[in-house]
Amino acid sequence: MSAVVLLVFAAMGIVFHELFVRMQVLVDIRKVLHVAPAASQVIRSTTLSDLEKERAVRRMSLDVLRDTVRFTLKLALVLAACVAVAALAQALFEPSPDGLEGLLTSWWALAALIVVMPLYARFRSRRVKRSAEPVEHG
């Protein structure tokens, strides 16, 4: 049972990492977090007129709302994919007798993700570096 659970959570970690990186969720989160200093700069600016500040702040408000909605939807999609993997494994192998909730809240999840996620991130970064290196001809 524990081996299946470990495999399930390893798969969940890989799915989470791949979707998180490929959908660029972190970029949207950074955009949202960078709004506060940018807005502060605009509001405290002495070179911009009030009309320019008003327009810039309105635009930033809409931008931050759009980025927030976007990254929330992406994150929900990533988490839904992870839960779908767990539900599929539970339906096929029934690794947890307590159902899907018991599977997701088991201690094996924490242990597997703590081990698998850094290892997979390191492996992936090495592979990306290796593929980014220029190929020597002749």
Next chain:
Amino acid sequence: MNIASSSIPSPTDPSIDARSASPRSPTGSAALVRVAPRCAGAAALSVVPALALLSSPAHAYVGPGAGLGVIGTLFGIGAAIVLAMFGLFWYPLKRAFGRKSADAGAGTNAAASTDEPLPADAAEPEVASPRATAPTTASAENARPE
């Protein structure tokens, strides 16, 4: 020492304004405005522990991913609301009040100029905004025939 006569005013005391006891009077409404936020705050503070004590287990789990996502979403929505408040209320109101005060200042200056005529050797009044004059001067210089 007669405490009643020294500290507690009698109802027939003429120093007491009868309107101050009335809730509809300006003084009463001001006191109401002062007290109402405190009462609302106290009520909110008493509701929070009651809700915490009376709540039942949700049998739900919020992991770090969803938790950080919720925190980020709340931060983003809060930032959008604050920026929208600035853009929709603060700067338009500031502009409107600034225009009103500028009109008032212009009216005062006009009244002063009509009341007190300038002496004959008075200098030209200084222009308030150099930004307003700069394009005019430049365009005048450009339009000047060579």
